[in-house]
Amino acid sequence: MSGSSAPGAPSAPCIRPAVLADGEVLALIDRVTWSPLHAVMPRPEPPYADFFDERHPPEEYLVAESEGRVVGYVRIGRPTPLDCNAHVRQIQGLAVAGEARGRGVGRALVRAAVEETRRRGARRLTLRVLGHNAPARALYASEGFTEEGVLPGEFLLAGEYVDDVLMGRAV
Secondary structure, eight states: OOOOOOTTSOOOOEEEEOOGGGHHHHHHHHHHHOOTTTOOSOOOOSSOOOSSBTTBOGGGEEEEEETTEEEEEEEEEOSOSOGGGTTEEEEEEEEEOGGGTTTTHHHHHHHHHHHHHHHTTOSEEEEEEETTOHHHHHHHHHTTOEEEEEEEEEEEETTEEEEEEEEEEEO
């Protein structure tokens, strides 16, 4: 899982499975990229919890590296623990460091999530995205995700009611 680019262009990110040692930098990326544009949880405050835990093990994450530095991640989990739903995976988090935005890192992570979902034998990949997050919705749509449902006004964020948009695609 790696990329290449034309001479002189920023190098395409290398996508790899996360390891326990990535936890600190991924937690930092989460903290500095926090925004009500995409986050439904309150802004992280000290003391910070460990990034990886029982519910969020490293094997659910792919990380993006660029020029030797971790610059983002995508989390791929099961949407439910039900056997009848085992053919589905869900993007349950995606973050890209500010300095790496606009360089194809998010797109590379989404594509890697699709590939990893297929590799794991699942048939579908789904996600939830906030209705007001137009850049993320456009990225997902350009990678074959379609809107499959909307929960209107599902979240109250920064004083505004925001829709929860459900998207999915076959893999």
